Amino acid sequence: MNLEEKRKALAKWILETDEHSLNEVEAVYNIHSKNQEISSDIVAYTVSGEALTKEKYIQKVKEAEKRMEEGHFISSEDLKKKMISW
Secondary structure (H helix, E strand, O other): OOHHHHHHHHHHHHHHOOHHHHHHHHHHHHHHHHHHHHHHOEEEEOOOOOEEEHHHHHHHHHHHHHHHHOOOOOOHHHHHHHHHOO
8 A cells, every 4th residue: 555545545434433432543643743843943053043953952061062072172271372362
C-alpha cells in the first residue's frame, strides 16, 4: 500500500469510526503536534543573530564543551591582557 492509499484508507476509517476510537486518534495527533511545535520553537539566538531550536542549541553547547575540553579557550586573565593591547 503506497502513501496515497494509506491516507485514503485512514480518512475513510476516520469518517466511519466510533467516537471512542476517534478520541484516541485525536490524542495521538495532539501529542505528535505538540512535540513538533516544541522541537521547532526558537529557544536562543547566536551573537550573530542566528535563530536556534532546542536541538540546535544543545548541539552548539556540546560543541563548545568539546572545544573547552580540548583546551581551546582563553582565561579571564589572558583576556584582560589582550583587551589592554586593543
